Amino acid sequence: MAGFIIFLLVLLVFVIIYQIGKSSELASIIRGEEYVKLKTNRTIASLFVVFFILGIYGIWKCNEYFKGMMLPVAACKTGERYDSMFMVTLAVTGVVFFATQAVLFWFAFKYQSSEKRKSSYFFSHSNSLEVIWTTIPAIAMTILVAIGLRNWFEVTAPAPANAMVVEIVGKQFNWLVRYPGKDNELGVRDFRKINDANNVLGLDWSDPHNADDIISATGEMHLVVNRPVKLLIGSRDVIHDVGLPHFRLKMDAVPGISSTLSFTPTITTAEMKTKTGNPDFVYEIACDQLCGSGHYSMRGTIIVETQEEYDAWMAKQPTYYSNNKPTEVKPVAGNTTEKAEPKATEKAMIN
Numbered sequence: 024m025a026g027f028i029i030f031l032l033v034l035l036v037f038v039i040i041y042q043i044g045k046s047s048e049l050a051s052i053i054r055g056e057e058y059v060k061l062k063t064n065r066t067i068a069s070l071f072v073v074f075f076i077l078g079i080y081g082i083w084k085c086n087e088y089f090k091g092m093m094l095p096v097a098a099c100k101t102g103e104r105y106d107s108m109f110m111v112t113l114a115v116t117g118v119v120f121f122a123t124q125a126v127l128f129w130f131a132f133k134y135q136s137s138e139k140r141k142s143s144y145f146f147s148h149s150n151s152l153e154v155i156w157t158t159i160p161a162i163a164m165t166i167l168v169a170i171g172l173r174n175w176f177e178v179t180a181p182a183p184a185n186a187m188v189v190e191i192v193g194k195q196f197n198w199l200v201r202y203p204g205k206d207n208e209l210g211v212r213d214f215r216k217i218n219d220a221n222n223v224l225g226l227d228w229s230d231p232h233n234a235d236d237i238i239s240a241t242g243e244m245h246l247v248v249n250r251p252v253k254l255l256i257g258s259r260d261v262i263h264d265v266g267l268p269h270f271r272l273k274m275d276a277v278p279g280i281s282s283t284l285s286f287t288p289t290i291t292t293a294e295m296k297t298k299t300g301n302p303d304f305v306y307e308i309a310c311d312q313l314c315g316s317g318h319y320s321m322r323g324t325i326i327v328e329t330q331e332e333y334d335a336w337m338a339k340q341p342t343y344y345s346n347n348k349p350t351e352v353k354p355v356a357g358n359t360t361e362k363a364e365p366k367a368t369e370k371a372m373i374n
């Protein structure tokens with residue numbers, strides 16, 4: 024019996040030793056995991072800071088690298104205002120971006136898991152904080168929107184009375200540019216009269232104002248420097264968009280609707296060649312609306328020149344009528360002095 028009790032005691036001691044060993048092993052495993060967790064946390068927290076610094080450096084480098092791809096100075100007053108609006112917006116959002124991102128990544132580092140910190144500070148809300156972070160962005164946004172609206176009203180405002188009127192019509196896939204000719208009045212056009220052989224814009228030959236209209240099918244538009252221009256924009260088929268990157272303007276060309284765009288070019292093509300150091304510089308008309316398989320080829324050009332150069336060029340342009348000799352009704356000769364109200368002419372235009 025005594026032997027059996029001794030055997031049980033020895034067994035008990037072995038069980039106890041085994042259990043102590045096992046629990047200390049488990050404890051060391053737990054302690055080890057905690058250690059690994061802390062170390063990983065520290066690495067990730069530091070990587071957050073590195074990522075932020077590299078990210079900001081990358082943005083800076085990108086900016087430097089692509090500087091050469093930036094557009095040259097805006098070539099009209101509206102464009103200058105648009106650029107300054109863009110810079111103000113970029114500055115405001117840039118400061119906010121930098122501040123919030125710096126705090127975000129810094130906090131990820133500063134408030135990483137730590138044995139020293141066992142509890143966090145908690146508050147449900149702060150009225151003054153709410154007021155501050157609502158009021159400041161609201162004021163900033165209101166100012167930005169107000170600047171934008173002012174510019175938008177300027178772009179869409181009626182053109183000055185002395186503005187030259189030029190019509191630009193998109194078709195798959197090029198631009199047709201029409202000038203009013205000597206009578207300074209664009210004639211009525213009708214889409215039912217369009218034919219590619221000798222009436223690309225569907226000019227209604229019964230309207231005498233069409234007799235001296237000039238059409239350029241090469242997509243080249245001539246404008247006079249410092250003279251306001253009003254573009255009458257239309258389309259023959261699908262929606263195109265008159266994109267004028269150097270003037271920072273664009274406007275949709277919608278079939279059946281006549282849209283307008285007015286601006287005053289302030290830099291001649293020749294001056295721009297000097298400014299950009301590019302002897303081949305041309306102002307571009309790009310179609311800004313994906314309009315079909317040949318969309319990429321809808322590139323037009325604008326020549327901005329002095330009044331004398333423009334007059335000399337204009338004097339050489341044949342009228343569309345004389346160039347195409349349509350067999351239909353001849354425009355009534357000698358009736359070109361009759362002045363119709365510009366509004367009425369626009370209304371009568373059927374795209």
Ligand SMILES: [Cu+2]
Binds near residue numbers: 310311312313314318
């Ligand atoms: Cu197009």
